[in-house]
Amino acid sequence: MNWGAIAAIYRFEMSRFFRTLMQSFLSPVLSTSLYFVVFGTAIGSRIDQVEGISYGAFIVPGLIMLSVMTQAISNASFGIYFPKFIGTVYELLSAPVNFLEIVLGYVGAAASKALFIGTVILCTAAFFVDLRIAHPLAMVLFLVLTCLSFALMGFIIGIWARNFEQLQLVPLLIVTPLVFLGGSFYSITMLPPVWQTITLFNPVVYLISGFRWAFFDTSDVPVGLSLLAIGGFTCLCLAVIWWIFRTGWRLRS
Amino acid sequence: MSTILSIRDLRKRYDGGFEALKGVSLEIEQGEILALLGPNGAGKTTLISTICGITTPTSGSVTVGGHDIISGFRAARSMIGLVPQEVALEPFETVIRTVRFSRGLFGHPRDEALIERILRRLSLWDKRNAPVKELSGGMKRRVLIAKALAHEPRVLFLDEPTAGVDVELRKDMWDTVAELKADGVTIILTTHYIEEAEAIADRVGVISGGELLLVEDKKRLMARMGKKRIEVLLSAPIRKIPPALAAHDLVLTGDNDTLVYEYDTHAERTGITRLLNDVAAAGLVLRDVKTRESSLEEIFVDLVSEGRS
Numbered sequence: 105m106n107w108g109a110i111a112a113i114y115r116f117e118m119s120r121f122f123r124t125l126m127q128s129f130l131s132p133v134l135s136t137s138l139y140f141v142v143f144g145t146a147i148g149s150r151i152d153q154v155e156g157i158s159y160g161a162f163i164v165p166g167l168i169m170l171s172v173m174t175q176a177i178s179n180a181s182f183g184i185y186f187p188k189f190i191g192t193v194y195e196l197l198s199a200p201v202n203f204l205e206i207v208l209g210y211v212g213a214a215a216s217k218a219l220f221i222g223t224v225i226l227c228t229a230a231f232f233v234d235l236r237i238a239h240p241l242a243m244v245l246f247l248v249l250t251c252l253s254f255a256l257m258g259f260i261i262g263i264w265a266r267n268f269e270q271l272q273l274v275p276l277l278i279v280t281p282l283v284f285l286g287g288s289f290y291s292i293t294m295l296p297p298v299w300q301t302i303t304l305f306n307p308v309v310y311l312i313s314g315f316r317w318a319f320f321d322t323s324d325v326p327v328g329l330s331l332l333a334i335g336g337f338t339c340l341c342l343a344v345i346w347w348i349f350r351t352g353w354r355l356r357s
Numbered sequence: 358m359s360t361i362l363s364i365r366d367l368r369k370r371y372d373g374g375f376e377a378l379k380g381v382s383l384e385i386e387q388g389e390i391l392a393l394l395g396p397n398g399a400g401k402t403t404l405i406s407t408i409c410g411i412t413t414p415t416s417g418s419v420t421v422g423g424h425d426i427i428s429g430f431r432a433a434r435s436m437i438g439l440v441p442q443e444v445a446l447e448p449f450e451t452v453i454r455t456v457r458f459s460r461g462l463f464g465h466p467r468d469e470a471l472i473e474r475i476l477r478r479l480s481l482w483d484k485r486n487a488p489v490k491e492l493s494g495g496m497k498r499r500v501l502i503a504k505a506l507a508h509e510p511r512v513l514f515l516d517e518p519t520a521g522v523d524v525e526l527r528k529d530m531w532d533t534v535a536e537l538k539a540d541g542v543t544i545i546l547t548t549h550y551i552e553e554a555e556a557i558a559d560r561v562g563v564i565s566g567g568e569l570l571l572v573e574d575k576k577r578l579m580a581r582m583g584k585k586r587i588e589v590l591l592s593a594p595i596r597k598i599p600p601a602l603a604a605h606d607l608v609l610t611g612d613n614d615t616l617v618y619e620y621d622t623h624a625e626r627t628g629i630t631r632l633l634n635d636v637a638a639a640g641l642v643l644r645d646v647k648t649r650e651s652s653l654e655e656i657f658v659d660l661v662s663e664g665r666s
């Protein structure tokens with residue numbers, strides 16, 4: 105393993121993040137506060153409780169997941185798309201590194217940024233609602249795995265994209281709807297039976313349900329299934345990336 | 358001298374079906390400067406990109422320091438530094454960070470003293486904390502060189518390092534190349550300027566249409582390329598060359614009114630004065646005298662036909 109290369113990529117990517125630290129920090133704080141003002145206070149006052157939890161607290165896991173997933177995808181996809189766009193990818197392709205090292209560097213950095221933002225949101229939320237975390241270790245595990253798997257997916261999108269429109273397309277058309285319809289802001293038991301069944305085909309449901317279980321010890325789907333879903337998704341992304349580097353798809357002519 | 362880079366029957370067919378390399382074989386000696394001379398589209402960049410791992414070869418093999426570029430890609434690439442033809446740099450990063458990144462990417466530990474030496478040598482030290490986007494074009498090109506040198510490569514590829522660079526910077530670049538050679542770095546550079554190959558190379562390879570037409574010691578090649586011709590236009594046609602001019606190896610062309618004399622610009626005596634005196638002494642009247650230098654294109658044509666005969 106070329107650990108030096110992984111560290112170099114990671115550090116270089118993170119420096120982009122630190123250059124805009126204020127913005128990286130302020131925007132999740134602001135948006136989370138707005139969510140609480142709008143959903144938690146205005147709407148929450150009309151919704152009593154969901155599964156014995158105050159609505160304000162109930163939406164916290166979904167809120168974190170929503171940001172973490174979109175951030176992981178956009179950071180990772182931009183991280184690898186940008187070198188392709190400006191041409192600096194020549195250096196990666198001609199360096200003594202294999203696919204795993206490149207992935208660890210870029211995906212590791214993107215996941216770290218998402219994790220940072222997720223933590224900021226969690227802390228901000230703690231100001232607005234009374235939060236208790238039933239399974240702290242499981243909470244961290246779900247959070248880290250979500251950051252990683254969605255960063256892997258973002259990495260694939262970044263390699264696939266030929267222009268900025270395509271870079272935005274998948275997150276906009278596929279990921280955001282799936283996340284919003286994945287029970288971020290409601291329990292799927294609140295849906296009519298038909299929709300409950302349809303919803304189960306949405307992979308994001310499993311992630312949010314598992315994450316919420318870590319907080320409140322209640323879940324829409326069994327926790328084991330949630331772990332399986334996120335583990336399977338991670339493996340799928342890794343397999344696709346392995347294939348990309350083996351064939352040089354969209355990277356090497 | 359030992360071979361550091363060995364290319365055997367390398368072919369590259371791009372996805373569209375275009376064959377950019379048609380079986381290139383070449384051995385490069387340790388410590389030499391090889392200039393690859395060829396017109397646009399000859400396949401110079403493709404050749405370099407294939408050796409460096411940016412494009413995948415269709416067939417053939419390349420070894421660097423004995424390591425195959427595919428099965429031993431780590432060892433092979435560790436020895437190579439690449440300065441690409443197009444300037445590609447992270448615009449917002451500072452000079453020194455991009456150079457540090459390159460060293461790290463090759464798995465080397467930090468070495469600030471080395472990076473300072475490299476940046477000073479390339480006159481970039483004062484700009485080390487400036488974002489790359491604030492640099493001039495010539496400086497950006499030097500940042501690319503600094504990045505390529507940051508992992509102390511044994512073989513350095515410079516793809517058209519002086520294309521679009523003004524005369525003064527070009528001389529600086531040549532000096533840099535000479536210094537690197539003194540450090541024992543093997544250098545392969547591409548260019549379409551004959552003078553550039555002449556100024557810095559030990560050997561010159563001529564590439565055209567995806568084929569390596571020849572690789573030859575520079576001095577011998579320059580002697581061949583340094584041919585000039587004089588055309589002496591006479592006021593009236595003659596039937597044959599007068600015996601008094603037989604010693605000059607002239608050719609009678611045009612409507613039998615033009616004498617063509619070829620000479621070597623590198624030779625001590627060109628024989629022009631004597632020729633013109635003898636022409637006058639033979640009683641011929643001159644209408645005009647023209648000199649012509651072979652263009653790069655003509656030299657290529659010459660080389661191809663010579664290579665085939």
Ligand SMILES: Nc1ncnc2c1ncn2[C@@H]1O[C@H](COP(=O)(O)OP(=O)(O)O)[C@@H](O)[C@H]1O
Nearest residue numbers: 357371375377396397398399400401402403404
């Ligand atoms: N990615 C590519 N796909 C298809 N054809 C290409 C590609 N890159 C280069 N070529 C073609 O290969 C030939 C050689 O190009 P190149 O190696 O860049 O030449 P040079 O560097 O000598 O100017 C050109 O005809 C060019 O159009």
Ligand SMILES: [Mg+2]
Nearest residue numbers: 401402403442
């Ligand atoms: Mg070129």
